[in-house]
Amino acid sequence: MTPTTCPFCAVGCGLVLDVAAKRVVAVTPDPVHPVSRGQLCAKGWNAGPFLASPERLRQPLLRRNGRLQPAAWSTALAAAAEALAAARAEGGADAVGVIASARATNEDAFAAMKFARAVLGTNNVDHCARVCHAPSVAGLRRTLGSGAMTNPIADLDEADCLFVVGADVTENHTIIGGRILAAHERGIPLVVVDPRRTRLARAADLHVQLRLGTDIALVNGMLHAIFAHGWEDGAYLAARCENVAALQASVADWTPDAAARVTGVTAATIVAAARLYATSRRGWLAYGLGVTQHVSGTETVIALSNLALVTGNVGVIGGGVNPLRGQNNVQGACDMGALPDVYSGYQAVADENARRRFETAWGVALPTAPGRTSLAMQHAAHDGELKALVVIGQDPAVTDPGGRFVARVLERLDCLIVAELFLTETAKLADIVLPAASFAEKDGTFTSTERRVQRVRRALAPPGEARADWQILDALAARLGRPLGFRDAAGIFAEMAALTPSYAGMSYARLEARGGLCWPCPTPTHPGTPRLHVEGCVRGRGRLIPVVHTPPAELPDADYPLQLTTFRLHHQYGSGSMTRRAPLLERENPRGLVWMHASDAARRRIATGAAVRVRSRRGEVTTRAVVSDDVPPGVVAMPYHFAEASPNLVTNDALDPIARMPELKVCAVAVEAC
Amino acid sequence: MGAGVLASRAAVDRLRRGLARDRRVIEPRSVDGAPLWVETAGEGAFAWTLAPPLVGVKGWFFPPREPVLAWDGTGAVLPTVPSPDRIAFVGLRACDLAAIAHLDAHFGADPWYRTRRDAALLVGVDCLQACAGGFCIEVDAGPFARAAFDLNLTPLPDGRVVAAWGSAVGRAALADAGVTTKAVDEGTTLLLGELATTAAASFPVRSYVARGLARLNAAPAGAAIADEEWQALGPRCLACTGCTSLCPTCTCFTVVDELDGAGGARARVWDSCLLEGFQREASGHHPAPRPGDRVRRFWYHKLSRDFAGPGGRLGCVGCGRCDVTCPGTIGALGVLAALGGER
Amino acid sequence: MNNTAAIPAAFAATLPQRARIAALHEEDEDTRTFVFRLADSAPALDAAHPGQFLMLSLLGYGEAAFSFSHLPRAGAEPGTVTLTVRRVGSLTQALFACEIGATVGLRGPFGRGFPPDGAERPTVFVAGGCGLAPLRSAIDVHLRERPAGIPVAIVYGARTPESRILRASLAAWQAEPDVMLMEVIERPTIGWSGRTGLVTDFVREAVRAIEAERAAICGPPAMLRATADALVAAGVAPGAIHVALERYMKCGTGLCGHCYVNARYVCSDGPVFSYAELGTLPDAFIGCGSPPC
Ligand code: SF4
Numbered sequence A: 001m002t003p004t005t006c007p008f009c010a011v012g013c014g015l016v017l018d019v020a021a022k023r024v025v026a027v028t029p030d031p032v033h034p035v036s037r038g039q040l041c042a043k044g045w046n047a048g049p050f051l052a053s054p055e056r057l058r059q060p061l062l063r064r065n066g067r068l069q070p071a072a073w074s075t076a077l078a079a080a081a082e083a084l085a086a087a088r089a090e091g092g093a094d095a096v097g098v099i100a101s102a103r104a105t106n107e108d109a110f111a112a113m114k115f116a117r118a119v120l121g122t123n124n125v126d127h128c129a130r131v132c133h134a135p136s137v138a139g140l141r142r143t144l145g146s147g148a149m150t151n152p153i154a155d156l157d158e159a160d161c162l163f164v165v166g167a168d169v170t171e172n173h174t175i176i177g178g179r180i181l182a183a184h185e186r187g188i189p190l191v192v193v194d195p196r197r198t199r200l201a202r203a204a205d206l207h208v209q210l211r212l213g214t215d216i217a218l219v220n221g222m223l224h225a226i227f228a229h230g231w232e233d234g235a236y237l238a239a240r241c242e243n244v245a246a247l248q249a250s251v252a253d254w255t256p257d258a259a260a261r262v263t264g265v266t267a268a269t270i271v272a273a274a275r276l277y278a279t280s281r282r283g284w285l286a287y288g289l290g291v292t293q294h295v296s297g298t299e300t301v302i303a304l305s306n307l308a309l310v311t312g313n314v315g316v317i318g319g320g321v322n323p324l325r326g327q328n329n330v331q332g333a334c335d336m337g338a339l340p341d342v343y344s345g346y347q348a349v350a351d352e353n354a355r356r357r358f359e360t361a362w363g364v365a366l367p368t369a370p371g372r373t374s375l376a377m378q379h380a381a382h383d384g385e386l387k388a389l390v391v392i393g394q395d396p397a398v399t400d401p402g403g404r405f406v407a408r409v410l411e412r413l414d415c416l417i418v419a420e421l422f423l424t425e426t427a428k429l430a431d432i433v434l435p436a437a438s439f440a441e442k443d444g445t446f447t448s449t450e451r452r453v454q455r456v457r458r459a460l461a462p463p464g465e466a467r468a469d470w471q472i473l474d475a476l477a478a479r480l481g482r483p484l485g486f487r488d489a490a491g492i493f494a495e496m497a498a499l500t501p502s503y504a505g506m507s508y509a510r511l512e513a514r515g516g517l518c519w520p521c522p523t524p525t526h527p528g529t530p531r532l533h534v535e536g537c538v539r540g541r542g543r544l545i546p547v548v549h550t551p552p553a554e555l556p557d558a559d560y561p562l563q564l565t566t567f568r569l570h571h572q573y574g575s576g577s578m579t580r581r582a583p584l585l586e587r588e589n590p591r592g593l594v595w596m597h598a599s600d601a602a603r604r605r606i607a608t609g610a611a612v613r614v615r616s617r618r619g620e621v622t623t624r625a626v627v628s629d630d631v632p633p634g635v636v637a638m639p640y641h642f643a644e645a646s647p648n649l650v651t652n653d654a655l656d657p658i659a660r661m662p663e664l665k666v667c668a669v670a671v672e673a674c
Numbered sequence B: 001m002g003a004g005v006l007a008s009r010a011a012v013d014r015l016r017r018g019l020a021r022d023r024r025v026i027e028p029r030s031v032d033g034a035p036l037w038v039e040t041a042g043e044g045a046f047a048w049t050l051a052p053p054l055v056g057v058k059g060w061f062f063p064p065r066e067p068v069l070a071w072d073g074t075g076a077v078l079p080t081v082p083s084p085d086r087i088a089f090v091g092l093r094a095c096d097l098a099a100i101a102h103l104d105a106h107f108g109a110d111p112w113y114r115t116r117r118d119a120a121l122l123v124g125v126d127c128l129q130a131c132a133g134g135f136c137i138e139v140d141a142g143p144f145a146r147a148a149f150d151l152n153l154t155p156l157p158d159g160r161v162v163a164a165w166g167s168a169v170g171r172a173a174l175a176d177a178g179v180t181t182k183a184v185d186e187g188t189t190l191l192l193g194e195l196a197t198t199a200a201a202s203f204p205v206r207s208y209v210a211r212g213l214a215r216l217n218a219a220p221a222g223a224a225i226a227d228e229e230w231q232a233l234g235p236r237c238l239a240c241t242g243c244t245s246l247c248p249t250c251t252c253f254t255v256v257d258e259l260d261g262a263g264g265a266r267a268r269v270w271d272s273c274l275l276e277g278f279q280r281e282a283s284g285h286h287p288a289p290r291p292g293d294r295v296r297r298f299w300y301h302k303l304s305r306d307f308a309g310p311g312g313r314l315g316c317v318g319c320g321r322c323d324v325t326c327p328g329t330i331g332a333l334g335v336l337a338a339l340g341g342e343r
Numbered sequence C: 001m002n003n004t005a006a007i008p009a010a011f012a013a014t015l016p017q018r019a020r021i022a023a024l025h026e027e028d029e030d031t032r033t034f035v036f037r038l039a040d041s042a043p044a045l046d047a048a049h050p051g052q053f054l055m056l057s058l059l060g061y062g063e064a065a066f067s068f069s070h071l072p073r074a075g076a077e078p079g080t081v082t083l084t085v086r087r088v089g090s091l092t093q094a095l096f097a098c099e100i101g102a103t104v105g106l107r108g109p110f111g112r113g114f115p116p117d118g119a120e121r122p123t124v125f126v127a128g129g130c131g132l133a134p135l136r137s138a139i140d141v142h143l144r145e146r147p148a149g150i151p152v153a154i155v156y157g158a159r160t161p162e163s164r165i166l167r168a169s170l171a172a173w174q175a176e177p178d179v180m181l182m183e184v185i186e187r188p189t190i191g192w193s194g195r196t197g198l199v200t201d202f203v204r205e206a207v208r209a210i211e212a213e214r215a216a217i218c219g220p221p222a223m224l225r226a227t228a229d230a231l232v233a234a235g236v237a238p239g240a241i242h243v244a245l246e247r248y249m250k251c252g253t254g255l256c257g258h259c260y261v262n263a264r265y266v267c268s269d270g271p272v273f274s275y276a277e278l279g280t281l282p283d284a285f286i287g288c289g290s291p292p293c
């Protein structure tokens, strides 16, 4: 019986692995876990099957004569080291890059960023936060000084109003979603802002069903109403915020009527939403990818931060601006500095003091210029500037926008090295595939969406010759003549904690306790910080920043009359490499589907179950229709888990100019029966 | 089948060690603050008052994954025969024993179940006090054991323990451990009655349970509860499979073929009738298409007399595990509260 | 089916019996009739009743339930099993890819079929689409066992003339004395001059014509209840209307729970139920609007 942390979403539920005969025979909920309290979602309950899948990679694969063939570790590592060295020799240190994993442990992510910076000598290191919450980090760091969830999950029980924006919480963060449903049933008002009629939206007191990508207009309209009615928290604004007048002036023209014209919801609804949220004593605001995956993602995050600050909801119990992170350790991968511009703990590579500290600790000179984001790496690869790439536990060929482009680009590399559990679509393109250990086969930590750092414990040995990511990187580094010097996961954590102020007070000994610790935890006796910004914001005063509505980069037109948005299903995760190997999960949603409104379906003579083609300017995909009022007329929605029907073949890779986040949540498409 | 009085709780410790001579002894223990079934070899203090573990013993008899046959590259196919260790569970509560009686009836002669079940000896311990979310008393499953045990222990306040045996194996286990019993005298019988009364009185009043059960069981089937009521509960089921996994009487499984190179295995794997895919037919036809249909079907299975098992007992034994694990707050008490007009 | 000497009998008995595809016949693009020859003698399968079913196993694809479309009791060769299969899922897809001689596993027979008594009473058989397959063996057994002169009506509905299956049987019935075969086409194509519409439109006529006292129905879910209601309206007692239900089945033996309808298991209590019984099972016809087979 090994208590550990769920490897799927970022709620961070506690689960217990029961191992017999070298196999996980049961996964059960941890009855005393402070977050999940004896509960799990369907993914958590079904975390066992993929571990034992015969399709797990058991030994390294090396491309010979165009085909991936089994190879010894020594051969594969030598080939990888040689390719990386050759790429560096030819194009300089920045001709190589590392895509770290938001699924692997903090220790793996720290190893990845150390490997990139100290071994390869490049800041070209990134991970998939780019396709989920980079705008949260960019936006909230500007307004509050920290890009993380401000308040704990448990605070939703202390709230007087729950305000959920662009998050399908019952499906994607089910254990939080259930808690929201329960709180709502106890009488706490619930407002849901979402273009789709999600389960929460149906339950809500108020569903603000706005047009795709019009959140800023909605928030500005709400702010207008708040100032107009005097619902703002004047004392809080005076004591804790800056730039109030500028914000107020910026929303002066955003009357609810003006906002209504852009958002497509009535002015009365906008005012009602403003009243519910602003006049409740404490409002717990949570948001998801519906906010961030837009060209205006960062600005939308800022808008929500404005809303929370104006109503005095930051730094208080039961309040907050709470980004619900997607993958189990996307928070941790950011914290660990698997990002092109920061080391662990968001210490900027451009900051000389920070750089010195890492240089001293690692005994090597580090690159000074920020590196490339994962999408920039893809473009650099396309232009021939990036020659070799190490991808750890990510499947960008399925999960990134413009999937075909990604695949083509990856094929262009001189060398693609992939560490994975399975032969994913990305791994199939690789020159070298290295078998990785899963969460159940290694020690480490994950950091959940509420900044909760929790232990991941080894319950069984990896299959075949698979190794933990950090071991793979360590071995590769040794081949390159610069060993990372790691002995075990605890040692990596200790090295990281010593270099990372927000984790400085943590150790494996302290993390033994269920539920771990929330950062910042600066000293060994510090109890951790479930709630940020309590004594004033991390940056000092909360900054109000006027933002203006930017329409989505691609709007429907005569050729592509519908708007496509993407979403996730409860029973699947990411590209499905883990969940689709669980028979019950795979059966639940057996194939890619597209949801569409009855009026759009009728016009095209499409019924539920019919085969349809979804086309955009970038590509097309064939899938099946679900006719449903979950989506409004004019909008179609696709889950993105299925490689055989991936919406990323059609989605837009137009970027948020600040966080360089692609606009996955909206593009123009045509749909027809086929 | 019979009962006797043990002089002290030390005799129970002797029994536990005696069982450990030729069986793995599994007992509830508090681990990191949570009751869990752990292997103890009968050593250490017995946890007389610990609440039943969230994860019960069902998986020992009906494992989450049970391979039933395997084939190799030559096409030879052989059934997979389990060889379970001899085992003794000491400390099963009435609800879990009632549940095992259901499993016994359901699986009957199924060789996989029978093989595992026959390897186990069950020792119950009566609850003198209601546990936190349990309502066994409302469904006639507890707090004193009714069924399925080989031995059942009722600790008396004076330190003595009444041991009832439900099988020859149980009786023999006492003798083999060198535990002697005295006849149950009239005073002890009276005392047992008083203990049962006090135990019953320790349960909170939940009048909605009886109301909910009455509505659900009103004839003709389904007449008293409008479809809308179930459809309103439907969206609260997030299809997590938690209730069916933890339910000690849930027995549904699917069968999957697992390929491994040229060979493979066919295994029974726990299924959940709350999943949309559970009854979806290959043609697309679905006999329970809406979430509310599935919620209704599940709770009928648990709470309707139509499904009464051994002793006329409902499929729900009142253990309360579903209420703990349901993210949508529609475990048994949650649903009965809704049906009984309490929410 | 293999060297099971060391295997306890209770386990060995659960193994599918090995059989080979001996013949196959295309009914239409997506429907095929397979004749399997069992490797070892299987008295239980030889004695199967119409309406019972078996589990067909393909290693790597699992098992699925199929009703017999022909039986030794109806004149099929002992030691063979005949199934008419529609290609709808991964297992049937794989089966369609098999050629003559390929090995499959068979377990059965299971369940309660059409009641064996009643051959002396005028009976209407109503089949929809591929529901004719299970009903064929019932019809053939009935025709063999009925006393001379007892009339039979067969109402068979198909979407198009081309989608009619088991045409040889249709032709044979057509030629039988005292058999009234009514073929009903939902979407007639050019050249069809017979009945058009739904089977329910012709039930009354069939009942009247033979003064039916008894009926058997098999077909897609949406058709079952409508047909049974039409039969009742035409005067057949609900207790004498026998309906073959279909459910997703995983075990066939009342253990896995997949097939349950209220407190009954379709696999072991059915799959054939009288309409009177179904009246006590409110869940039997839920979802019957969804796509037919
Ligand atoms: S809610 Fe998230 S963390 Fe919890 S069990 Fe589900 S996937 Fe795992």
Ligand code: FES
Residues within 6 Å of the ligand: C248, C249, C250, C251, C252, C253, C254, C255, C256, C257, C258, C259, C260, C265, C266, C267, C268
């Ligand atoms: S098919 Fe398994 S119970 Fe009926």
